[in-house]
Amino acid sequence: MKILVCISKTPDTTAKIAFTDNNTKFDTAGVQWIINPYDEWYALVRAIELKEKDPATVIHLITVGGADAEPVIRKALALGGDEAIRVNADSQDSFYIASQIAAVAKEGGYDLIFTGKETIDYNGSAIGGMVAELLDMPFISLAAKLELNGTAATLTREIEGGEEVNEVSLPIVVSAQKGMAEQRIPNMRGIMAARTKPLKVVEPAAVDALTSVTSFGLPPAKAGVKLVPADNVEELVRLLHEEAKAI
Amino acid sequence: MSVLIFVDTAEGQAKKSSLEALSYGAKIAEQTGTAAEAVVLGAASEDLAALGRFGVKKVHHVTADVFNNFDAQLYTKAIAELATASGADVIVLSHNLNGKAIAPRLSARLKAGLVPGAVSLPETGGAFTVRKNVFSGKAFANVTVNTPIKIVSLNPNAYPVTETGGTAEVVAATVQANEARVKVASVNRASGEVPLTEAEVVVSGGRGLKGPEHWGIVEDLAKVLHAATACSRPVADAHWRPHNEHVGQTGFAIAPNLYIAIGISGAIQHLAGVNRSKVIVVINKDPEAPFFKAADYGIVGDAFEVVPKLTEAIRKLKGVS
Numbered sequence: 001m002k003i004l005v006c007i008s009k010t011p012d013t014t015a016k017i018a019f020t021d022n023n024t025k026f027d028t029a030g031v032q033w034i035i036n037p038y039d040e041w042y043a044l045v046r047a048i049e050l051k052e053k054d055p056a057t058v059i060h061l062i063t064v065g066g067a068d069a070e071p072v073i074r075k076a077l078a079l080g081g082d083e084a085i086r087v088n089a090d091s092q093d094s095f096y097i098a099s100q101i102a103a104v105a106k107e108g109g110y111d112l113i114f115t116g117k118e119t120i121d122y123n124g125s126a127i128g129g130m131v132a133e134l135l136d137m138p139f140i141s142l143a144a145k146l147e148l149n150g151t152a153a154t155l156t157r158e159i160e161g162g163e164e165v166n167e168v169s170l171p172i173v174v175s176a177q178k179g180m181a182e183q184r185i186p187n188m189r190g191i192m193a194a195r196t197k198p199l200k201v202v203e204p205a206a207v208d209a210l211t212s213v214t215s216f217g218l219p220p221a222k223a224g225v226k227l228v229p230a231d232n233v234e235e236l237v238r239l240l241h242e243e244a245k246a247i
Numbered sequence: 248m249s250v251l252i253f254v255d256t257a258e259g260q261a262k263k264s265s266l267e268a269l270s271y272g273a274k275i276a277e278q279t280g281t282a283a284e285a286v287v288l289g290a291a292s293e294d295l296a297a298l299g300r301f302g303v304k305k306v307h308h309v310t311a312d313v314f315n316n317f318d319a320q321l322y323t324k325a326i327a328e329l330a331t332a333s334g335a336d337v338i339v340l341s342h343n344l345n346g347k348a349i350a351p352r353l354s355a356r357l358k359a360g361l362v363p364g365a366v367s368l369p370e371t372g373g374a375f376t377v378r379k380n381v382f383s384g385k386a387f388a389n390v391t392v393n394t395p396i397k398i399v400s401l402n403p404n405a406y407p408v409t410e411t412g413g414t415a416e417v418v419a420a421t422v423q424a425n426e427a428r429v430k431v432a433s434v435n436r437a438s439g440e441v442p443l444t445e446a447e448v449v450v451s452g453g454r455g456l457k458g459p460e461h462w463g464i465v466e467d468l469a470k471v472l473h474a475a476t477a478c479s480r481p482v483a484d485a486h487w488r489p490h491n492e493h494v495g496q497t498g499f500a501i502a503p504n505l506y507i508a509i510g511i512s513g514a515i516q517h518l519a520g521v522n523r524s525k526v527i528v529v530i531n532k533d534p535e536a537p538f539f540k541a542a543d544y545g546i547v548g549d550a551f552e553v554v555p556k557l558t559e560a561i562r563k564l565k566g567v568s
């Protein structure tokens with residue numbers, strides 16, 4: 001069994017969001033970078049669990065990014081995984097990134113390719129599906145459970161107001177979300193081991209991006225809260241009905 | 248040239264998020280002087296000609312049995328084939344759970360740029376530019392699509408369902424379809440409940456409610472409002488509530504008309520999932536709770552006293568006993 005886990009770096013969840021260069025670039029000054037939580041907590045940890053069950057499993061991590069992505073991918077290696085691949089490119093749009101991942105995956109012959117549900121900075125939920133299409137593989141999106149039995153996989157995916165159980169043969173692409181695994185903290189042994197695990201740098205395939213971000217902006221601030229006394233809920237109901245027209 | 252809209256169904260009925268996509272796609276067609284057409288895959292239990300009331304002129308209906316279950320790959324091939332046949336240059340889907348599986352596949356298949364999770368109509372004068380939320384709702388980006396075919400998946404609750412009147416011509420369509428590679432072994436949909444991501448009103452509870460046994464007051468309020476229920480992450484982690492109620496940075500991102508937060512402090516990761524709600528009401532006993540800064544209305548008070556009274560007052564307003 002060979003697993004590829006797609007790892008992206010994102011600003012820490014509490015990072016201040018601001019833009020520079022006339023609102024065309026994210027202001028990275030003072031930003032702490034973390035592994036995108038969905039990639040770390042759900043995709044990577046589930047891959048590690050599968051390896052714990054079947055030690056013959058090989059886990060590769062991949063990130064598309066510049067040298068500044070290395071601390072994050074090392075941190076991911078500290079949690080688990082055998083080696084990492086960095087495609088040396090500044091990530092542009094989703095299709096560009098997906099094409100890079102697909103190019104590496106084509107060579108690697110993976111049975112299972114994991115992405116997170118979405119990045120918490122671009123919120124695309126797009127890359128997994130694109131990789132699947134480029135590799136002509138089934139894509140199980142927003143999966144909360146995954147069990148393997150030989151080359152057969154059983155997955156639970158979210159649907160509106162419930163869930164659906166899917167059965168499919170490997171190879172597949174899966175986007176992982178909550179439920180797939182529980183968050184883990186890397187231990188000292190893992191951190192030490194990660195220092196010597198191979199991190200291969202490969203040059204990007206020639207691909208054109210299909211989209212570009214022309215500018216960023218911040219949503220207008222709220223006008224401020226209107227407080228209603230606790231003993232006058234009728235006033236809140238009136239405001240919601242007449243002023244906000246929300247009920 | 249036309250706009251093609253994928254209509255996602257559940258048990259043969261178009262989802263509300265798809266009615267939004269239809270309304271949105273029809274508006275783009277109007278804006279660009281082209282026609283809007285829809286595609287429905289699998290059995291339909293509703294009158295498809297009536298989808299014309301949202302402004303589409305034609306509905307391509309593919310009835311092959313293989314489409315009665317969802318397989319993103321087959322759906323993608325079918326939509327791509329119909330899009331090519333009808334010469335569509337804009338394809339619209341909802342950024343709902345199935346849309347998130349199909350839209351990126353379509354984008355890669357057609358080499359057509361995708362804006363995932365659009366929140367505005369496109370600017371179509373020169374470049375085709377659409378706004379989407381980024382940084383989990385803390386900012387937005389204007390994304391330009393640089394390819395001849397453009398794909399937009401519309402965030403649920405970002406565009407109103409708009410009826411303009413009219414009837415659509417329903418055309419039986421056939422597409423090449425292989426066997427599904429994904430077998431749907433079972434579907435488990437909680438009936439009668441309002442799905443969280445489609446709900447117009449959401450009532451949500453946090454650790455301030457102290458334990459699962461106290462959720463009755465949340466459910467009662469949700470019931471009078473015909474609302475879905477949600478919760479903060481620690482509540483789901485402690486198994487007080489099911490995981491599919493967890494909203495926030497690592498749970499669901501929702502954008503209802505009204506979000507009522509009860510006993511939730513308003514951590515930045517929680518806000519990331521709910522800050523696109525149109526109106527936010529916060530009930531918290533701590534006047535310093537950060538959530539009040541993100542709220543439109545608030546009550547500083549004990550949830551166990553305030554919430555039952557609120558339920559009662561709304562019941563009176565709605566005239567239900």
Ligand SMILES: Cc1cc2nc3c(=O)[nH]c(=O)nc-3n(C[C@H](O)[C@H](O)[C@H](O)COP(=O)(O)OP(=O)(O)OC[C@H]3O[C@@H](n4cnc5c(N)ncnc54)[C@H](O)[C@@H]3O)c2cc1C
Binds near residue numbers: 454533551
């Ligand atoms: C990477 C990361 C991702 C995260 N993702 C999420 C996420 O997706 N969603 C999420 O929710 N959290 C998330 N969190 C956790 C988040 O930081 C907070 O810890 C969490 O939201 C707090 O939940 P809470 O408001 O229910 O509990 P608390 O912070 O404990 O707040 C309870 C509130 O209840 C009030 N209260 C107590 N008693 C009463 C009463 N009787 N009546 C009224 N009010 C009362 C208190 O004043 C307090 O404000 C994440 C954290 C990290 C680090």
Ligand SMILES: Nc1ncnc2c1ncn2[C@@H]1O[C@H](COP(=O)(O)O)[C@@H](O)[C@H]1O
Binds near residue numbers: 064094114116117118
């Ligand atoms: N630069 C990247 N390198 C590797 N994987 C990525 C990268 N960006 C995104 N991904 C993966 O794709 C998933 C979905 O990303 P997105 O489509 O941007 O929401 C993430 O959860 C990651 O698993």
